[in-house]
Amino acid sequence: MSGFGEISERLRRSTVRVSSGRRQGFGSGVIWSASGLVLTNAHVATDAESQVELWDGRRVAARLTARDRRRDLAALQIAATGLEPATPGDSGALRAGELVIAVGNPLGFAGAVSTGVVHSIGRLPGMGRQSWILANVRLAPGNSGGPLADAQGRVVGINTAVVNGLGVAAPSNAATEFLRRGPQPSLGVTLRPMSLGLLILEVDEGGAAQAASLRSGDVLLIPLDDLNAALDSGRATLRLPFLRGDTRRVRETVVRLAPEAVAA
Amino acid sequence: MTNELASLSSELAKVVESAARSAVAVHARPRFSSSGAFWRPGVIVTAEHTVRREEEITVTLPDGTNAPATLAGTDQGTDIAVLKVESAGVALPTTETPQPGNLALAIGRSEDSGVNATMGVISAVSGSWRTWRGGRLDHYIRLDLTLYPGSSGAVVVDVAGRAIGIATSALSRIAGVAIPASTVNRVVDEILARGQVSRGYLGVGLQPIELPEHHKGLIVLSLGEDGPAAKAGIFIGDILVSLDGVAVAEPEDVQNVVESQSVGQTVRAGVIRGGEPRTLPVVIGERPRKD
DSSP: OOOHHHHHHHHHHTEEEEEETTTTEEEEEEEOOTTSEEEEOTTTOOSSEEEEEOTTSOEEEEEEEEEETTTTEEEEEEOOSSOOOOOBOOGGGOOTTOEEEEEEOGGGOTTEEEEEEEEEEEOOTTSOSSOEEEEOOOOOTTOTTOEEEOTTSOEEEEEEEEETTEEEEEEHHHHHHHHHHOOOOOOOEEEEEOSSSEEEEEEOTTSHHHHTTOOTTOEEOSOHHHHHHHHHTTOSEEEEEEEESEEEEEEEEEEEOOSOOOOO | OOOHHHHHHHHHHHHHHHHTTTEEEEEOSSSOOEEEEEEETTEEEEEGGGOOOSSSEEEEOTTSOEEEEEEEEEETTTTEEEEEOSSOOOOOOBOSOOOTTOEEEEEEEETTTEEEEEEEEEEEEESOEEOTTSOEESSEEEEESOOOTTOTTOEEEOTTSOEEEEEESSSOSSSEEEEEHHHHHHHHHHHHHHSSOOOEEOOEEEEEEEOGGGOEEEEEEEEOTTOHHHHTTOOTTOEEEEETTEEOOSHHHHHHHHHHSOTTOEEEEEEEETTEEEEEEEEOEEOOOOO
16 A cells, blocks of 8 residues: 555655756756656756756756657656656546645755645646646646656656646646657747737747747737647648737748757 | 555546536636536526626536526525526535535536546534625535635535535635535525525614613614615614514624514514613515615
C-alpha cells in the first residue's frame, strides 16, 4: 500500500529544477528516461542551454533538443548517472474527481507537494484546440514543468499554468506525442490576444516569425483559433495580415512554416 | 497494483461520473457560465446571483448539447433560481445534514471542458441561519473547498453521491456555502407553485433601544407608505416590544415572527406610545419585490 507520502518521495527523485534564459527564472522538470531525457515547459526552457539541479543537489548542464510552444513543452538532454525516471501514465484514461499530486519547486521551495482532484479535462479559452488537465491543486510560479501524478504515482501531466486559481497541466499523452513526432508547427512568437488582433510580445531567435521579418509590437490580424487551424493544416506557407505602427495600414507577410528549429 | 489511495481515487471519480448525470452549465450572465443541477424532472436549480438575465438563458446538458431554459422564478434571499427545460434529466437523491469533517465534492459543468469537480470537507454545520440577503437556510453548511468562477450553482455531494445542497459563493465572504437540500426543496415548491417566494412584510424601519429596568424594544424610525404597519395605525416613535405574543429586542426577532406567518394573517403588535402600552392588530403584508 502506498499513500501520498511514498508517492511524493518517488516523484521528488524524478523532479528537477530547471533554470534557463537571461532572466534565470526557475521552473521544474521531470526525468523521463534513465538516459537523461528531461521534460519541462517551453516557457521554462527558453534557451538552447540551461542548468538542471537534481533532487540530490547535483547540478548538470542541459541541452534543448525539442521545443513546442503551442503545447508548452520542451525536451532537455542531460548527462548524469543514477537517474530515477518517472512512470508515465495514460492521461486519456484520467477522469474528473481522481486524486492527483503535484511536485515542483514553487517560489524557491524544493520538492514541494500539493494535492487535490482532477477538476475537468478539456479545452481552455485562448489556449488552442488541444485539451488540458485542470486540477484543484495549489500551484505557484516554479511549479511549471513539474509532474502532476495520479493516485498510483504515474505522471499524467506536466504542470503548466494557473487559470482562475486552477492548476493547468499539459496531458502526458500530449507529451509522449511531442517526444515521438516532434513539435507542432509554430510561428515562434509569444502572443497576447487584444481586441484589435494578436499582439506579438516576443519573437523567437531563428523562428518562423523572425524569418518573415515580424517584430515584437506587430499586431496579427487573425483570430487565435484560425491561426492554430492554419498552423495545423499542413500548409508550407501562411499569408498573414498585420499592423505595424499605423493602425490604418494593413501590411502582409508570408511565413514559411517548418517544424521549429531544433537547437544543435 | 492496488492501494487504498488508488481505490479512493477511483471511488471519487465514480461519484463524479454519477453526479455528472445531473450537472449542467447555465449560461445566464456575461463571461463565465455557472453550474446547475437537475432537481426534479425538467427542473434545474442554480445560484440566483449567477442569473443576470431573464431571457435567452441556455443550459449545457449532461450529454453536451445546449438547450433553451425558461426562468421559473428566483429567490434572492436564499440565492436560488429555478429553471425549466424540456429534457427531464436525472435528479440525485438527497441526504440529511452532513457532519463537519465529511468529504464533499462540488460538481459542476462548463461547455468547453464538460463536468468538473472540486473536493474538500464540510467545515461547519449549524442550525437555521439567516443569510445577509434576508432568506433563511434550514442549516448553515460551510464548505472547505475551493469554488472557482463557474462553480456557483454546482451540486454538492457526499462520497455516496447524494446531494447535500447547492454551492454558492455569494452568501458568505469567508467560505463557500451549501444551500441545504431541504431548503432547495422548499423554495422550489414555492417557486413552482407561485413563481416566487413571498416574504411577510410589516413596512417599518426599526432601531433597538434600551428601556427602563433592562427591558428592550424597537423604536419605529420609518414607515413604509401604505404598508401594513401604517395601515394598522402604528406611528413613527412607537416602541415595538412584542409581536404575536413574542418579545422583540432585535429586528431579527421581528423577521422570525413575520416569516413564520403566512401573508395575510393578523398578529397583535405590542407597542409603547407616550409611555403607555397598547396592542394593535396588524395584517402581515407581502414584501414588495425589487425590479
